[in-house]
Amino acid sequence: MMLINSVKTGLKKGFETTWMLAKIIIPVYFVVTFLKYTPIIDGIAVIFRPVMAIFNLPGEAAIILVLGNVLNLYAAIGAITAIELTSLEITTIAMMLSFSHSLLVETAVSKKLGISGLQVILIRIGLAVISGMIIGRIGALI
């Protein structure tokens, strides 16, 4: 009897949580899909190209970072395989992206927890920039 109740409560919580996340993820997913077909992503990448030198990365890496942050890690991985990079460059990009990725979806989810979206984004991009500079610079010395 107790097991039946546990299963009922557990399933109810599971469906509730799925629904709650669906309400956040579906609208953001639509925005992200539309963004993918506009020149906005390429535009952002062009702006960030010159900044890549700070991380000891080639200008082309900007598109990978923008794809990972605006869309998701899978989009970024696709771009990594399409551009020729050294293993140090890949590690730098991977480090930056593991701190900061899928910002639209994940910030929407975090906001649900009562922390401001701006705070989450600043923390994540801040860590990405710091770690990128450290690995890019130190790695180049070794």
Place this chain on the structure above:
Amino acid sequence: MIEILKEATIGSIESVYSIAIIIIPIMLILQILKDYKILDKITGPFHFLAKLFKTSNETVLPLLVGIIFGLSYGAGVIIQSAKEGNLNKRDLFLITVFLATCHAVFEDTLLFVAVGANGYLLLGTRLVAAFVLTYILSRKLSLNNFKEETIDEVDQSI
């Protein structure tokens, strides 16, 4: 245009489906473990996390789920715990900071290892950064920092 709408519709349904097939079993198993008093034994060894950040012991479960499965799944468990009234605003803030910095450690790390990055360096840095950042914030923030918001909410509800 119609193609894009179709892609967004199918894609978003797929991503909700992929969340559902993970979060529903997680919630089901957690409920059974909780009701049979097994959950406390599993989270027990990780109560040092709550001690370290001076948060309630209820923060341990959402932290573990988020670190292993990902931010959305962790958020699901956090919101369920918050509904049951066991988490205060400071707890919520600190776990969110930790999980925003470090989540889905297996999936995210292996993805990058697959394209040639150093996995140990990635995982190690992410864990250390999350611990250090959350620890510093936990020492700077007391529940009083969050009181104003709580009062506002009470006012609104009245």
